[in-house]
Amino acid sequence: MKKMNEIAPLDFESLNDELVDVFNNVMWIEEAALKKSDFSDITLKDMHTIDAISMYSEKSASQVARIVHLTPSAMTTAIDKLVDKGYIERRRSNQDRRVVRLGLTHKGRVVYRAHQGFHRDLAHNLLNNMEPEEMVVVKKAIHNLVCYLANVIKH
Numbered sequence: 001m002k003k004m005n006e007i008a009p010l011d012f013e014s015l016n017d018e019l020v021d022v023f024n025n026v027m028w029i030e031e032a033a034l035k036k037s038d039f040s041d042i043t044l045k046d047m048h049t050i051d052a053i054s055m056y057s058e059k060s061a062s063q064v065a066r067i068v069h070l071t072p073s074a075m076t077t078a079i080d081k082l083v084d085k086g087y088i089e090r091r092r093s094n095q096d097r098r099v100v101r102l103g104l105t106h107k108g109r110v111v112y113r114a115h116q117g118f119h120r121d122l123a124h125n126l127l128n129n130m131e132p133e134e135m136v137v138v139k140k141a142i143h144n145l146v147c148y149l150a151n152v153i154k155h
Contacts (some may be wrong), residue, residue, distance in 0.1 A: 030118065039111045041085055047115055049078050050087055050104065055112050058091060058101035087111065
């Protein structure tokens, strides 16, 4: 198997161009789909905040802020908007009333499921018609990219 330094410059540039197209098109398609949907009152950033809260666990505002890379004050503003629009709710802990967790409302769970479906569809189409050994290579490439991005975020 060829290593990075063995890839022809044109092959690399072609791959780079396609990767940029993927990133741009995913963002554009997500935004366009939101605008045409029953959820046109939220932005893509709002959608990713809803996604970060998740259906399956309640999170604190600071946990969600870290996931979506917002400051605490920006997170408070985003949460207030999503509460007003009926997507999320603040829930006080029964054990300690000072603790406030974020959870999705019914409306929030519906848009969360739709967003998850969109991303699952992308993954299915990425792997469509691939042999198992090709999937292993794609998984490794995506893992490498995830690790690189995590490193960039830390610095």
